[in-house]
Amino acid sequence: MQLKVERVSLNFGGVKALSEVSLEVAQGELVSVIGPNGAGKTSLLNCISGFYHPSAGKITFEGHDLTHASPHQVTKFGIARAFQNIELFTGMSVLENLLMARHTFGHYNLLDNILIYGRAMRVGVENRRFCEEIIDFMELEPYRKALVGDLPYGVRKRVEVARALALSPKLLLLDEPMAGMTLEEKEDMVRFILDIRAERGTTIILIEHDLGVVMDISDRVYVLDFGQVIASGLPEEVSQNPRVQEAYVGVDHAV
Amino acid sequence: MVDFVQNLISGVAVGCIYALAALGFVLIYKSSRVINFANGQFIAIGAFMAYALAVWGKLPVLLAALLAMLLTAGLGFLVERVFLRRLVGQPIISVIMVTIGLASVLDGLMYLTPFGSGNFTFPQFLPQGGLSLGGVSVSYPQLLAIGFTAIFLVLFGWFFQRSVLGVSMRAVADDQMAAMSVGVSVQRVFALAWAVAGLTAAAAGIVVGMVSGLNQDGLIAIGLAVFPAVILGGLDSVPGAVVGGIIIGVLQSFSTAYLDGLFSQIGLVGGGSQYVMPFVVLLVMLWFKPHGLFGTEEIERV
Amino acid sequence: QGRTVNLLWSGAVTGPTSDVGGPYGAGVEDYCRYANEQKLIPNVTLNCTVRDDQYQNPNTQRIFEEALDRAKPAIYLGYSTGAMLQLKPLINEVKMPTIPASAHIGLIDPPNNQYMFLPVSSYSEQVVALMEYINRTTKNAKIALVINPSPFGRAVVDHARRAAQRLGQTIVDVREVGSGNLDNTALLRALDAAGAQFIIHQNVAGPVANILKDAQRLGLNRKIRQMGAVYTGGSDLIRLAGEAAEGFLWASSYYTLDENAPGINLQKQLAQKYNRSADILNSTNYTAGMLAAAIAVEAMRRAGQRFNGRIDNETVYQALIGMNGPNAFKPGFAVSTKAGIEIDFTRSEQTGAEGLRVLEARGGKFVPVTEPFTSALFRQVRNP
Amino acid sequence: MRNPWAQTGNYRTSYVQDTTIFANYREIVSVVLLLVGLCILPLFLERSQVLVLNFILIYAIAVLGLNITTGYAGLISVGQAAFMGVGAYTVALSAPSLPFWLTIPLGGFTAAIIGFIVGIPSLRVKHLYLVLATLAFQEIFVWVVGRSPALAQGAAIPVEMRNFLGLEIGFRNHNYFWYYVILFVLVLMVMAWRNLLRGKYGRALIAVRDNDRAADAMGMDPGRTKLMAFALGAFYGGVAGGLLAYMQRAVVVEEFTLSRSVALLAMAIVGGLGTVVGSLLGPAFIEFLRLYVERLSEWMKSNAFIQSITPAGVDVASALLPLSFGLVIVLFLIFEPRGLYNWWRLLRSYFRTWPFRY
Amino acid sequence: MRPEDLGNILLEVNNIEVVYKDIIQVLRGVSLKVPEGQITALLGPNGAGKTTTLRAISGLLVPEDGKVVSGSILYRGENIANKPPEQIVLKGIVQVPEGRRVFKHLTVEENLRVGAVTRRDGAKVREDLERIYHYFPKLALIRTRLAGYCSGGEQQMLAIGRALLANPKLLLLDEPSLGLAPLLVREIFDIVAQINAEEGVTVLVVEQNARVALSVAHYGYIMESGRIALEGTREYLETNPDVKEFYLGVAKSGGRKSFKDVKSYRRRKRFM
Numbered sequence A: 001m002q003l004k005v006e007r008v009s010l011n012f013g014g015v016k017a018l019s020e021v022s023l024e025v026a027q028g029e030l031v032s033v034i035g036p037n038g039a040g041k042t043s044l045l046n047c048i049s050g051f052y053h054p055s056a057g058k059i060t061f062e063g064h065d066l067t068h069a070s071p072h073q074v075t076k077f078g079i080a081r082a083f084q085n086i087e088l089f090t091g092m093s094v095l096e097n098l099l100m101a102r103h104t105f106g107h108y109n110l111l112d113n114i115l116i117y118g119r120a121m122r123v124g125v126e127n128r129r130f131c132e133e134i135i136d137f138m139e140l141e142p143y144r145k146a147l148v149g150d151l152p153y154g155v156r157k158r159v160e161v162a163r164a165l166a167l168s169p170k171l172l173l174l175d176e177p178m179a180g181m182t183l184e185e186k187e188d189m190v191r192f193i194l195d196i197r198a199e200r201g202t203t204i205i206l207i208e209h210d211l212g213v214v215m216d217i218s219d220r221v222y223v224l225d226f227g228q229v230i231a232s233g234l235p236e237e238v239s240q241n242p243r244v245q246e247a248y249v250g251v252d253h254a255v
Numbered sequence B: 001m002v003d004f005v006q007n008l009i010s011g012v013a014v015g016c017i018y019a020l021a022a023l024g025f026v027l028i029y030k031s032s033r034v035i036n037f038a039n040g041q042f043i044a045i046g047a048f049m050a051y052a053l054a055v056w057g058k059l060p061v062l063l064a065a066l067l068a069m070l071l072t073a074g075l076g077f078l079v080e081r082v083f084l085r086r087l088v089g090q091p092i093i094s095v096i097m098v099t100i101g102l103a104s105v106l107d108g109l110m111y112l113t114p115f116g117s118g119n120f121t122f123p124q125f126l127p128q129g130g131l132s133l134g135g136v137s138v139s140y141p142q143l144l145a146i147g148f149t150a151i152f153l154v155l156f157g158w159f160f161q162r163s164v165l166g167v168s169m170r171a172v173a174d175d176q177m178a179a180m181s182v183g184v185s186v187q188r189v190f191a192l193a194w195a196v197a198g199l200t201a202a203a204a205g206i207v208v209g210m211v212s213g214l215n216q217d218g219l220i221a222i223g224l225a226v227f228p229a230v231i232l233g234g235l236d237s238v239p240g241a242v243v244g245g246i247i248i249g250v251l252q253s254f255s256t257a258y259l260d261g262l263f264s265q266i267g268l269v270g271g272g273s274q275y276v277m278p279f280v281v282l283l284v285m286l287w288f289k290p291h292g293l294f295g296t297e298e299i300e301r302v
Numbered sequence C: 001q002g003r004t005v006n007l008l009w010s011g012a013v014t015g016p017t018s019d020v021g022g023p024y025g026a027g028v029e030d031y032c033r034y035a036n037e038q039k040l041i042p043n044v045t046l047n048c049t050v051r052d053d054q055y056q057n058p059n060t061q062r063i064f065e066e067a068l069d070r071a072k073p074a075i076y077l078g079y080s081t082g083a084m085l086q087l088k089p090l091i092n093e094v095k096m097p098t099i100p101a102s103a104h105i106g107l108i109d110p111p112n113n114q115y116m117f118l119p120v121s122s123y124s125e126q127v128v129a130l131m132e133y134i135n136r137t138t139k140n141a142k143i144a145l146v147i148n149p150s151p152f153g154r155a156v157v158d159h160a161r162r163a164a165q166r167l168g169q170t171i172v173d174v175r176e177v178g179s180g181n182l183d184n185t186a187l188l189r190a191l192d193a194a195g196a197q198f199i200i201h202q203n204v205a206g207p208v209a210n211i212l213k214d215a216q217r218l219g220l221n222r223k224i225r226q227m228g229a230v231y232t233g234g235s236d237l238i239r240l241a242g243e244a245a246e247g248f249l250w251a252s253s254y255y256t257l258d259e260n261a262p263g264i265n266l267q268k269q270l271a272q273k274y275n276r277s278a279d280i281l282n283s284t285n286y287t288a289g290m291l292a293a294a295i296a297v298e299a300m301r302r303a304g305q306r307f308n309g310r311i312d313n314e315t316v317y318q319a320l321i322g323m324n325g326p327n328a329f330k331p332g333f334a335v336s337t338k339a340g341i342e343i344d345f346t347r348s349e350q351t352g353a354e355g356l357r358v359l360e361a362r363g364g365k366f367v368p369v370t371e372p373f374t375s376a377l378f379r380q381v382r383n384p
Numbered sequence D: 001m002r003n004p005w006a007q008t009g010n011y012r013t014s015y016v017q018d019t020t021i022f023a024n025y026r027e028i029v030s031v032v033l034l035l036v037g038l039c040i041l042p043l044f045l046e047r048s049q050v051l052v053l054n055f056i057l058i059y060a061i062a063v064l065g066l067n068i069t070t071g072y073a074g075l076i077s078v079g080q081a082a083f084m085g086v087g088a089y090t091v092a093l094s095a096p097s098l099p100f101w102l103t104i105p106l107g108g109f110t111a112a113i114i115g116f117i118v119g120i121p122s123l124r125v126k127h128l129y130l131v132l133a134t135l136a137f138q139e140i141f142v143w144v145v146g147r148s149p150a151l152a153q154g155a156a157i158p159v160e161m162r163n164f165l166g167l168e169i170g171f172r173n174h175n176y177f178w179y180y181v182i183l184f185v186l187v188l189m190v191m192a193w194r195n196l197l198r199g200k201y202g203r204a205l206i207a208v209r210d211n212d213r214a215a216d217a218m219g220m221d222p223g224r225t226k227l228m229a230f231a232l233g234a235f236y237g238g239v240a241g242g243l244l245a246y247m248q249r250a251v252v253v254e255e256f257t258l259s260r261s262v263a264l265l266a267m268a269i270v271g272g273l274g275t276v277v278g279s280l281l282g283p284a285f286i287e288f289l290r291l292y293v294e295r296l297s298e299w300m301k302s303n304a305f306i307q308s309i310t311p312a313g314v315d316v317a318s319a320l321l322p323l324s325f326g327l328v329i330v331l332f333l334i335f336e337p338r339g340l341y342n343w344w345r346l347l348r349s350y351f352r353t354w355p356f357r358y
Numbered sequence E: 001m002r003p004e005d006l007g008n009i010l011l012e013v014n015n016i017e018v019v020y021k022d023i024i025q026v027l028r029g030v031s032l033k034v035p036e037g038q039i040t041a042l043l044g045p046n047g048a049g050k051t052t053t054l055r056a057i058s059g060l061l062v063p064e065d066g067k068v069v070s071g072s073i074l075y076r077g078e079n080i081a082n083k084p085p086e087q088i089v090l091k092g093i094v095q096v097p098e099g100r101r102v103f104k105h106l107t108v109e110e111n112l113r114v115g116a117v118t119r120r121d122g123a124k125v126r127e128d129l130e131r132i133y134h135y136f137p138k139l140a141l142i143r144t145r146l147a148g149y150c151s152g153g154e155q156q157m158l159a160i161g162r163a164l165l166a167n168p169k170l171l172l173l174d175e176p177s178l179g180l181a182p183l184l185v186r187e188i189f190d191i192v193a194q195i196n197a198e199e200g201v202t203v204l205v206v207e208q209n210a211r212v213a214l215s216v217a218h219y220g221y222i223m224e225s226g227r228i229a230l231e232g233t234r235e236y237l238e239t240n241p242d243v244k245e246f247y248l249g250v251a252k253s254g255g256r257k258s259f260k261d262v263k264s265y266r267r268r269k270r271f272m
């Protein structure tokens, strides 16, 4: 297993955001996490990506212990994420946002930086080329030099994913990348996600409320409720589970 | 023991002056996230106005004080109208810098009056001396400071927790756009905050005038002394301002009483630890409890 | 009428210590006007430049160098301790006779001290004199120093320590207190607990007044006698401290406004003529400014006389160091210890009026309680 | 943009082009001209005018530093003067035993170390709280110097350099000599500044200002970046302070107080935050403002009519400086928040397209 | 059928153009009508200008530095374009902003009370508060919790409740389903429908989730890049083939199409 989350618990004061959550993801898998609002999905991602540290339990990725790592350390192991409430560098262009993600790629020190010569220059050009490729891949060309703050919501969501990709991740964490999109835009995003997996072999954990999307593209699904895993398995299995129906889907299934 | 109690009481009295000065500061921060570097100037102007009304205008001291507080409130209102309002939505550094610029402008304006240089004594309307109990003494102006602070604390506490206007003031601090969406007039809230800040600053200035006389530099310096107090209490907490102010007052008193000797032993000549300890405490506080004793922590969720 | 000679004063008309600098600058200004009206320097128009440096050293430095480039003043009247100490090497290099408002002894101590002239005795001498005065009545006194948190305040500490040793006194504590001191209970109690019988202040009037008021409230005014050097006392202190100032001892070389001295009379006359407020008229700092200007004008007059109308920094310097013995200057602003001599300088003796008196606040006025004297002890402890 | 090969090559060159400081030859020429101009400028000026320039250039170095800490990393600092002080005192203590080309960088490094320490609270606190941390440092610095006998308790410590490679330095040429030294240092510091902000370390500064959580997720350690911002900004301050020590011939603590810190911040803002041009224009503007307001107030004092209409006890002339200083800050922030830099930009584009309007 | 046929026209937007920061033009002549007592839906892709339209109505362009530069917005016949938001609220138009925007550091109940800030009828406010708790029983359970720590659904309920306390005649909802789980989306829309039915509050709702929006709306507009592209009653829209394909996700064959099968080229919408 590439990622192992073992009996992780997380508390905020009295609130038990996660209790003994376990989850495993294999290399190349697309795993979805669903559950009602406040179930702890984002908290789980936050634990994996180092923003929160679990009060109990253990998280490992390819043998590295992530339990107490901070976000920038987690990134170095090859984990990238896109945020639920867009966290872009609003004052920068799309391209600059992606370049930020190349921060740790190619080493040069402060002195190289100040002299900008040789090493710093080579690294810079290499990173630029890489980012342009991703821009191309995510079809963001028209917005390359546009300030992120001025972009429509849907495009910003896409920039989020693109920026995460720029980290060359082995594991990509996507937190509701399709929220607030029309059907058509969702379809585009699904296509990107499937392409990412197909072309790069990236493992993906997806949080999404649109059950249509989740059921259609996931390899496996975990269902969280009140910080606990209440079901997991193949999409078909999970969607038949009565507990899931009750807690999440509700009577009107077809939203 | 008597010494200790006396130092404590004196510290509390001074602390109450800081608390008064801090209240207006906190109010502005609470509603608009602006750090007001011109607070000291407000304090000075309030005090000078009271002096001018009482001595030159020959008004009864209490009336003069009241009028001065209202006039300074007017000044606060004006400042918001003329300067701050134009900066809504600008980055925070701009807004801070504007208050710094404003401080300088107000300094200049004070030089246009005879108060610019020189010292003035406030007319005495309280009896000389003070209360004395078992060797512990408090002067009447100090009692006044304590009383003023208590009154303002209760008023403000009620205002922010109970009154709709107070709650919407906090709402504005949280999210201006959302507040507008339900019909809060953000501009009115800011204007009110600045006006009330002017009022409390003037109150502080008048008390200082009674305790220790008026001098522009001295009054403005109190504006600076307020910073450690508000950090200690939490930048946006009304009770925090009071508790922080009092702690800083006591800290200064205790530093002078018990610390100065220690400092000279490590080779720092001349004591005066009361000037530096508040800032040391400020740093320590920032490290261990960044939001002060009662400040609200930023709710940050990713 | 004839040529113009330049005189430069720069000091804090605004900013910190402007309560001193304001009246001081006014004194300089008024005396210059008077000198021109009276044609004190024959055939020469005196061009007095009074500039506000706001107590900021870069301003002082710029104003001074600008003057060197352009007006080329014959004499420079300086102001703050900090700026003067900083400019000392430059002043020495350009050989500019300088009369600072600050009476920091370091200004006339080597190195680079050749062109500095203090109009009256130094802060250190004032403090040592006060200690000697204490010694007249109280042996082995315990003394606390309360000083301004600046080079100005700190100027006196070492000399006071050495003097105490000679006198058998103890300096129980040295404390720095600046303006805006809201409450001095802890300070006074700590000094009391340390057994201090006397507090000597080296400060400006504001903080001292607050300490006096608190001492009175705490009933410590009987127990601890307070006193201070020249910038602590005067009409400002009385106005600020009211009756709490009663009994305060003040070391000063200047005459008070109640005395019938020629300088003081002139001061009253000029204040009226130039419409100065009562606060300025009553201020010792106004007297001090006038004295500095008077010395400068007199030196220029003599330089013109001695060197065929050549009035520049070199001749003025010569005039200054020749201002002694029968040539001493007696404008009547400061007390003197030697008959006929008020201000005298030599090449190596750069203090003007060496005499000083101790005055006591009584009934809202400072009245002298000693004859003018110089501190012999200070001369022993000045350079150990 | 469907053909990656054709495009990639193109990007590569365009990125290298992006990396160069100057967009075109015209800019190179104008920078060279500016430098030549600055080099010959003193030949036309009096000593005291050069002194004014020296102050401006020294402040420009300090403001450049502030533009790293505040302008780029967004960490508002009201302690830059104290960092200058650290540099100045380092110089004062080491000048007797070391040559100036060692003491000045040493001052920078000492300040950088202190800056690093002062920045530590930034690991925990954000935004406005941090302003107060720098305020605390500023106050503590002045206090400690004032109590330290080893630092003359804040009174003047002379810093003399009378001789450089056989060149006698005295009153006549002191200001000129230091003008060229300062100019040289400034040019170096500007180049370093520009390069820094074009590389990944500079980008990290901006990222942390913009969104430090996202920066964290991008593999940048926000804490380390903030500390670096403080250290770099302080380095500039320290170098400026070291130069100031030599230029003023002595170190006095009053040079390094809160009001100077505030003035530096004002210069940065009036000039235009985060720009080189602004770092030069800001100090120049503020210092010339000071100069001309001083002139004006002197004129007012000597003008009988103005004197006759001002009430007794009121000193209009002295009020002018704080008044104008404050007004300039306020007006700039309200009407031209991008500072003088923006004027300069507009002016430049005006000339570039002259005689056409756009 | 035209909107007039559904009831009195409460709000009429005539050909408005909106410009942000004096340079970015977003709306290029938008016109729409909101019939009184009905729910009107405004649909469209990202960046079409839906939020901007709502802001223009509620006056909330101000904090975004935007302006209505031409056209008019008539509310009961009175032009309210570019009026300050607090005046518009007083007239009875209240917007629930996109992304919930609750006051994070206030408790749930305090949030609600801020909603009543413009009201002078204090006694009635208490009553209304209970009514809100009746509609949203969840909120009653957490009235003392800080809003910042509430879950997304709770925050959305809170935002709507807060707006309702301002006593609106016309409620503007901006993407109430954003980020909410299906169960909650349903719940919230049901409550909106209930409030509309029981209290007669007119609603203009902006949504991406066309399916759920159309399930409660009486009339709908579809917006594309700053213009209204299509309008009609629910029945009309639900049967329009373009709407079916692009907004409701119904495959040509009739059933729901799978996301796995999305084609990798963009198709043109016919009505663009």
Ligand SMILES: Nc1ncnc2c1ncn2[C@@H]1O[C@H](COP(=O)(O)OP(=O)(O)OP(=O)(O)O)[C@@H](O)[C@H]1O
Pocket: A012, A015, A016, A017, A035, A036, A037, A038, A039, A040, A041, A042, A043, A044, A084, B300, B301, E149, E150, E151, E152, E153, E179, E181
């Ligand atoms: N920083 C925090 N402080 C306090 N409580 C928190 C914090 N972050 C999350 N919580 C609480 O933890 C619980 C789980 O929240 P989380 O954001 O993980 O839910 P979620 O499943 O992602 O919901 P949604 O679908 O709305 O995004 C909630 O009750 C939330 O209030």
Ligand SMILES: Nc1ncnc2c1ncn2[C@@H]1O[C@H](COP(=O)(O)OP(=O)(O)OP(=O)(O)O)[C@@H](O)[C@H]1O
Pocket: A150, A151, A152, A153, A154, A180, E020, E021, E024, E026, E044, E045, E046, E047, E048, E049, E050, E051, E052, E053, E064, E065, E098, E208
């Ligand atoms: N404050 C602003 N300044 C500049 N441009 C803006 C601003 N707000 C929105 N825009 C631009 O206006 C266009 C329309 O935005 P609007 O938010 O109205 O769209 P929307 O239809 O609500 O989209 P979404 O579904 O993403 O909320 C977008 O291109 C957006 O980038």
Ligand SMILES: CC(C)C[C@H](N)C(=O)O
Pocket: C017, C020, C021, C079, C080, C081, C082, C101, C102, C103, C152, C231
């Ligand atoms: C009158 C002044 C010379 C005194 C001042 N405080 C100083 O620096 O020294």
Ligand SMILES: [Mg+2]
Pocket: A041, A042, A043, A084, A175
């Ligand atoms: Mg979530």
Ligand SMILES: [Mg+2]
Pocket: E050, E051, E052, E098, E174, E175
């Ligand atoms: Mg929208």
